[in-house]
Amino acid sequence: MAPELMTDAPPLAPRPRLHALIPCAGQGSRARTAVPKQYQPLAGRPLVMHTLGAFAAVPRLASVLVAVAPGDSALDTLGAPFSIAHCGGETRAATVCNGLRELRGRGAALDDWVLVHDAARCLVTPALVDRLIDACLGDEVGGLLAQPLADTLKHGPQGRSQATLPREGRWLAQTPQMFRLGVLARALERAGDGVTDEASAIEAMGLQPLLVAGSPQNFKLTWPDDFALAEALLRSRQA
Ligand SMILES: Nc1ccn([C@@H]2O[C@H](COP(=O)(O)OP(=O)(O)OP(=O)(O)O)[C@@H](O)[C@H]2O)c(=O)n1
Numbered sequence: 001m002a003p004e005l006m007t008d009a010p011p012l013a014p015r016p017r018l019h020a021l022i023p024c025a026g027q028g029s030r031a032r033t034a035v036p037k038q039y040q041p042l043a044g045r046p047l048v049m050h051t052l053g054a055f056a057a058v059p060r061l062a063s064v065l066v067a068v069a070p071g072d073s074a075l076d077t078l079g080a081p082f083s084i085a086h087c088g089g090e091t092r093a094a095t096v097c098n099g100l101r102e103l104r105g106r107g108a109a110l111d112d113w114v115l116v117h118d119a120a121r122c123l124v125t126p127a128l129v130d131r132l133i134d135a136c137l138g139d140e141v142g143g144l145l146a147q148p149l150a151d152t153l154k155h156g157p158q159g160r161s162q163a164t165l166p167r168e169g170r171w172l173a174q175t176p177q178m179f180r181l182g183v184l185a186r187a188l189e190r191a192g193d194g195v196t197d198e199a200s201a202i203e204a205m206g207l208q209p210l211l212v213a214g215s216p217q218n219f220k221l222t223w224p225d226d227f228a229l230a231e232a233l234l235r236s237r238q239a
């Protein structure tokens with residue numbers, strides 16, 4: 001046996017590695033919950049714990065970093081496999097930018113993959129995360145989970161429908177969104193705080209992220225009514 005194979009040292013994790021980054025520093029103002037929505041009790045646990053449970057069940061991830069607001073101690077006692085960074089920013093994009101910097105500071109390489117996932121999408125499943133990873137690992141750019149539009153699409157900026165827009169080729173962006181750390185950090189720095197997801201920043205660099213079929217159940221809890229639906233789905237999965 002070759003001498004380097006005769007050591008007791010654990011095998012090195014294959015490179016590039018995969019990391020999850022969970023932005024968890026929002027206020028949840030549209031949800032109007034008593035606490036920031038990511039901590040709202042849901043099916044017996046704070047909402048974000050369902051999200052994290054899904055990521056903990058994906059063995060290919062080398063790390064899961066949760067980006068919370070400065071001064072937010074709600075998750076401080078979470079142990080492995082999670083780590084916490086108090087690096088939340090004013091916007092989701094700023095939180096993600098700060099989180100990427102934290103990952104880098106904790107040893108992630110520029111060519112490692114990062115899966116950014118909203119804390120507020122607590123119905124994500126390990127199978128969906130794996131589907132995205134399988135689709136993107138061999139891809140030059142990376143990609144995102146997304147859902148083709150199922151309904152007729154109206155343009156109605158003043159609450160009256162002015163036009164019906166073509167829906168062919170239109171998708172609803174979900175998360176996770178998976179890109180190389182270095183490319184994503186550069187893209188977000190260039191794009192600034194205005195972008196609402198990682199893929200928009202990547203698109204602005206002239207790249208075309210892969211659209212990977214998500215699930216209608218992987219919705220983002222945004223409005224007050226979303227909580228009852230999420231609770232029912234989580235309970236049905238627990239049964
Ligand atoms: N400054 C921010 C804003 C949002 N998020 C996170 O980004 C995800 C998606 O954002 P969104 O649903 O818009 O959450 P909020 O900003 O909390 O909601 P609202 O816009 O209703 O206040 C959430 O997990 C949220 O915690 C974040 O980490 N930092």
Ligand SMILES: C[C@](O)(CO)[C@H](O)COP(=O)(O)O
Nearest residue numbers: 092118173174175196197220
């Ligand atoms: C990232 C996202 O969930 C993809 O749909 C979405 O853009 C977040 O948007 P929000 O305005 O922060 O709710």
